[in-house]
Amino acid sequence: xxxxxxxxxxxxxxxxxxxxxxxxxxxxxxxxxxxxxxxxxxxxxxxxxxxxxxxxxxxxxxxxxxxxxxxxxxxxxxxxxxxxxxxxxxxxxxxxxxxxxxxxxxxxxxxxxxxxxxxxxxxxxxxxxxxxxxxxxxxxxxxxxxxxxxxxxxxxxxxxxxxxxxxxxxxxxxxxxxxxxxxxxxxxxxxxx
Amino acid sequence: xxxxxxxxxxxxxxxxxxxxxxxxxxxxxxxxxxxxxxxxxxxxxxxxxxxxxxxxxxxxxxxxxxxxxxxxxxxxxxxxxxxxxxxxxxxxxxxxxxxxxxxxxxxxxxxxxxxxxxxxxxxxxxxxxxxxxxxxxxxxxxxxxxxxxxxxxxxxxxxxxxxxxxxxxxxxxxxxxxxxxxxxxxxxxxxxxxxxxxxxxxxxxxxxxxxxxxxxxxxxxxxxxxxxxxxxxxxxxxxxxxxxxxxxxxxxxxxxxxxxxxxxxxxxxxxxxxxxxxxxxxxxxxxxxxxxxxxxxxxxxxxxxxxxxxxxxxxxxxxxxxxxxxxxxxxxxxxxxxxxxxxxxxxxxxxxxxxxxxxxxxxxxxxxxxxxxxxxxxxxxx
Ligand SMILES: NC(=O)c1ccc[n+]([C@@H]2O[C@H](COP(=O)([O-])OP(=O)(O)OC[C@H]3O[C@@H](n4cnc5c(N)ncnc54)[C@H](O)[C@@H]3O)[C@@H](O)[C@H]2O)c1
Ligand SMILES: [Zn+2]
Ligand SMILES: [Zn+2]
Numbered sequence: 001x002x003x004x005x006x007x008x009x010x011x012x013x014x015x016x017x018x019x020x021x022x023x024x025x026x027x028x029x030x031x032x033x034x035x036x037x038x039x040x041x042x043x044x045x046x047x048x049x050x051x052x053x054x055x056x057x058x059x060x061x062x063x064x065x066x067x068x069x070x071x072x073x074x075x076x077x078x079x080x081x082x083x084x085x086x087x088x089x090x091x092x093x094x095x096x097x098x099x100x101x102x103x104x105x106x107x108x109x110x111x112x113x114x115x116x117x118x119x120x121x122x123x124x125x126x127x128x129x130x131x132x133x134x135x136x137x138x139x140x141x142x143x144x145x146x147x148x149x150x151x152x153x154x155x156x157x158x159x160x161x162x163x164x165x166x167x168x169x170x171x172x173x174x175x176x177x178x179x180x181x182x183x184x185x186x187x188x189x190x191x192x193x
Numbered sequence: 194x195x196x197x198x199x200x201x202x203x204x205x206x207x208x209x210x211x212x213x214x215x216x217x218x219x220x221x222x223x224x225x226x227x228x229x230x231x232x233x234x235x236x237x238x239x240x241x242x243x244x245x246x247x248x249x250x251x252x253x254x255x256x257x258x259x260x261x262x263x264x265x266x267x268x269x270x271x272x273x274x275x276x277x278x279x280x281x282x283x284x285x286x287x288x289x290x291x292x293x294x295x296x297x298x299x300x301x302x303x304x305x306x307x308x309x310x311x312x313x314x315x316x317x318x319x320x321x322x323x324x325x326x327x328x329x330x331x332x333x334x335x336x337x338x339x340x341x342x343x344x345x346x347x348x349x350x351x352x353x354x355x356x357x358x359x360x361x362x363x364x365x366x367x368x369x370x371x372x373x374x375x376x377x378x379x380x381x382x383x384x385x386x387x388x389x390x391x392x393x394x395x396x397x398x399x400x401x402x403x404x405x406x407x408x409x410x411x412x413x414x415x416x417x418x419x420x421x422x423x424x425x426x427x428x429x430x431x432x433x434x435x436x437x438x439x440x441x442x443x444x445x446x447x448x449x450x451x452x453x454x455x456x457x458x459x460x461x462x463x464x465x466x467x468x469x470x471x472x473x474x475x476x477x478x479x480x481x482x483x484x485x486x487x488x489x490x491x492x493x494x495x496x497x498x499x500x501x502x503x504x505x506x507x508x509x510x511x512x513x514x515x516x517x518x519x520x521x522x523x524x525x526x527x528x529x530x531x532x533x534x535x536x537x538x539x540x541x542x543x544x545x546x547x548x549x550x551x552x553x554x555x556x557x558x559x560x561x562x563x564x565x566x567x568x569x570x571x572x573x574x575x
Contacts, residue, residue, distance in 0.1 A: 001438060002438050012397075021391045026530075032526065034522050039293065053299060054217065054265070063302070067304075075300070077319065079315075098304055118200070134206045136553040144563050145560075
């Protein structure tokens with residue numbers, strides 16, 4: 001044990017383990033482990049027939065980390081920047097490196113704005129958001145919501161009630177903002193009389 | 194085409210989207226036949242990963258049939274059945290040339306700290322993912338691999354992430370014969386890590402979680418001992434007690450950013466997004482292992498700082514190893530393990546969800562309803 005030189009004995013011998021567990025020890029030799037060591041220089045190993053790939057055309061201005069020397073030759077084109085959230089995200093990329101908290105905090109702010117903009121925008125589109133359907137909470141009734149949680153000692157039951165707040169938060173915030181604004185407006189109009 | 198689309202935290206739906214196009218001569222378009230939802234997708238789904246945009250299609254674990262290829266593609270052709278690693282890799286940058294396929298420098302303009310991943314926010318490159326009928330696969334000569342005839346589709350899809358990652362996690366633990374290995378998290382990644390630890394010669398494997406049905410799976414699927422952390426006032430002390438007060442030789446964090454077990458940390462990270470993830474499981478690992486131990490971190494954390502107990506790690510002389518899994522590098526050996534029955538990925542599948550029911554699928558997996566371990570997604574055109 002810890003206070004003496006020898007390792008504590010194991011409950012099972014190697015023979016017992018080998019008999020009980022399929023494949024026990026087949027990768028004992030590190031040479032059989034594909035990621036040992038992490039770096040093995042072999043530029044031909046993975047199918048590239050180029051030293052530097054051809055460049056994907058940049059059809060829309062593509063934001064990038066300022067820690068990169070240039071736009072990478074290949075990049076994703078999902079959900080290009082747009083709206084107010086797009087402006088915040090573009091600024092985060094242009095102004096701050098990945099090493100700065102501001103970079104990430106602005107991106108997080110951009111995410112929240114995007115959700116607000118997109119949700120509000122959806123009501124003016126042919127495909128309005130439906131929070132009930134989109135949260136999939138219907139599964140609570142079809143897939144044993146109660147039986148899966150109650151009386152099973154799950155640690156997450158303590159905070160699951162917060163999830164609706166996280167989902168509804170932007171609406172509550174927007175609603176509260178509207179209410180405060182409206183109250184102030186009403187007061188001001190009232191004083192004007 | 195029909196595709197899963199992110200609408201905001203805890204909200205996803207299926208939309209009609211344009212079919213992806215060839216955007217680079219080494220692209221392929223793949224018609225997805227089977228996809229999966231990964232524990233990593235939950236971090237996006239909960240709004241934890243910076244620059245997750247409304248309208249993005251998630252999904253980085255998928256297999257399919259090549260539909261179309263760009264002009265320079267030589268190794269696959271239309272009609273081929275392929276499995277696609279979750280990493281996007283160019284095959285030729287400094288990192289790819291050294292086998293670090295998860296850390297490619299040519300595919301993610303948004304961040305230098307991360308490689309490219311399908312459907313995993315703009316922080317990993319802004320690519321749409323495979324929870325859809327079709328997906329754009331860049332570097333078709335590097336990533337996709339033909340599915341061997343003998344392989345079951347459900348094994349193939351899990352080899353594109355969860356299985357490869359669990360196996361890789363055990364490797365980073367640098368396990369030696371007779372080592373005591375503690376795995377935190379009995380999700381798909383942790384369960385495979387536990388199974389793999391035996392292949393590397395572990396003498397004892399202990400899996401920690403709080404979900405009874407997953408711990409049961411750890412006992413049957415991974416032949417492991419289990420610890421339900423809610424049954425112990427202090428799980429670190431319990432782990433010391435069951436290891437003769439020495440602590441484990443190796444710990445594997447297969448939990449990541451949304452670890453439970455400490456309400457303050459969990460709420461600050463997972464609910465309020467004030468740190469890049471709750472480090473509860475990682476800190477339990479740091480405090481419970483023996484001095485000189487190795488900790489392998491497979492759990493994903495965000496780029497915002499975390500409260501990790503670094504001082505303890507230093508004083509104990511620990512080795513911390515971690516990375517995204519370079520999937521393709523694992524495959525030759527993993528194919529043998531699956532073929533010989535040493536690893537049994539598809540035993541983890543509990544749910545097969547039609548793409549049209551994606552919202553329920555995410556809710557079930559996120560809320561761990563209905564004994565869910567691994568949900569697959571079946572696109573309509575499959
Ligand atoms: N490194 C990589 O390449 C890579 C690849 C895939 C997944 N991942 C990451 O691995 C992690 C696990 O993925 P998964 O698909 O198995 O997810 P999962 O959500 O199914 O599993 C996580 C498990 O951890 C348990 N858990 C929560 N708090 C815990 C704690 N304090 N101690 C012990 N267990 C705790 C949960 O109950 C759950 O069973 C995620 O963070 C995911 O992002 C990393
Ligand atoms: Zn994953
Ligand atoms: Zn590369």
